[in-house]
Amino acid sequence: MSGFKRDWNGNAKKRDGPKPPPKKAVQNQFTHMFENLRDELDQHHDRRERIIKASRDITALSKKIIFALQRVRKIDEELPKNIQAEIDTRLADIAKLLATIAPEIQGINRYRYARSLMCLEELVEALTFCHYLKTQTLISPEQLSPIMDDLVRKGITPSEDVAMTDVNELAAATPEKLEEKETPKVSLTQDDYLYGVFDLTGEMMRFATTSTALTGTMAGGGAEGDDQPRTIVEDMHELGSFFEMLPVGQGNRFQWEKKLEVTRQSVQKVERLGYDRTIRGSERPKGWIPDLSGGDQPEEE
């Protein structure tokens, strides 16, 4: 800590007295044990750091996908081409990131780093939202997991010829070995799924608001059926009841209650939209676009 004097060339001057050894490497009967423990701790901290970094990027990319999806105006099997293209590139980036951390979060490490993997919740939100806009249904965990597996596989494949050993060293020393082995999977926990779906309700609310405002119709299925097509209002109600009926998870009660409250608000906002449209919808000329700068737009959360 203490500074040292320099001669006028800027080189460190020798002190008068005998210098203390540069580093007092205290050796006693415990040193060896602590050195081993240090290595174990370092391994854990380094891995955690790598996961957090990737996780942050995946979160950002997922948010961008969600923003892109919010530019969609109607529920349809085909997303607009430009939006689909944007999502595809983002997903490709996510796939690469997932592939780098996949070997690190296998087995016991999946839950060890669960709190550093908040990105998966965000990714579930993006994927469920995308699925909803295409099919108007809620994707199940079983449908999601092949999508995740596919992402990881795609993330690994293009980088095989490129040297990317530093991260994969844990999983496989050689690329051949990696191929032989089953590709590591990024599994979603039940919480990743449920909290992702909680957030989906918020996105659906925003989507309902903008699409109704801009198209003048409540988003919903095509009108080809003889019955009235199901609208997003009903879907929100169903999601709302779904969460209300589920028993509260014991692990994180607080977070659950908080998310449930936000979901309730979203459901009510969409309800209100449905009411407004029923009451005033016919009064509004086709193609009429409300003033979005208005103060009482429920668009903002």
Added chain:
Amino acid sequence: MPPMIDPSLFDQIKSKIEEDTTVRKELEQIVDELHQHVSFTQGLLSRIHSTPRSKYPTLLPQVEESIKSQVATVSKLSIFASQYPYYKYNHKWTRPLQDSLSTVLLFSWLSSPSHTLLSPSDVSSFYSVPLNLTSEDKFHITTEEYLLALVSIIDDLSRLAMNSVTLGDTALAVEISTFIKDLHAGFQVLNLKNDILRKRVDSIKYAVKKVEDVVYDLSLRGLIPAAGATEGETKKE
């Protein structure tokens, strides 16, 4: 048109949440049991502060006895917890397990005349539970748990250093001082992050200061036993 939510999805998720709740409840029972055994042992061990070393032969067997029931509970916990992802529920038992480890470490330190510290692998074989597993998803003792337990016996021993002087056993105070200083040096080897371990390890310096003060007081008054006569032989009643 397919429904918004597949009807089977609700039941599937509901039953998973319920299963999780059951697991937690069962774990809580075992952890409670462990907690009770640990508290009792800690209580017994707190008597060292008023028990001269000559009376250890009556005190320590009682401690050993209650440690045995801790070990039994830990093995029960190990069998149960190994069925589930380790880190999903680890937070439920990590505190009582740390306390349990520290009673074992302290007990073995006190009961061996040369004051041996059980290494992580000694502890692991003492409990017959694996240590720091990195790939197999089973119950084990983590590195952090061992280190945290170590910090807490340092705290206890620094208190004992003072009380041993009161009981007239100055040699013990000096032995404790050497031990704590060596451990303190050991902890300096670690690269710590800003977490609970860091916070606890930071507190070791106060224990070091406490025993240094005791040793200083002793040396000032010429009360430190001659270097030749060490450990158990210099008991003063």
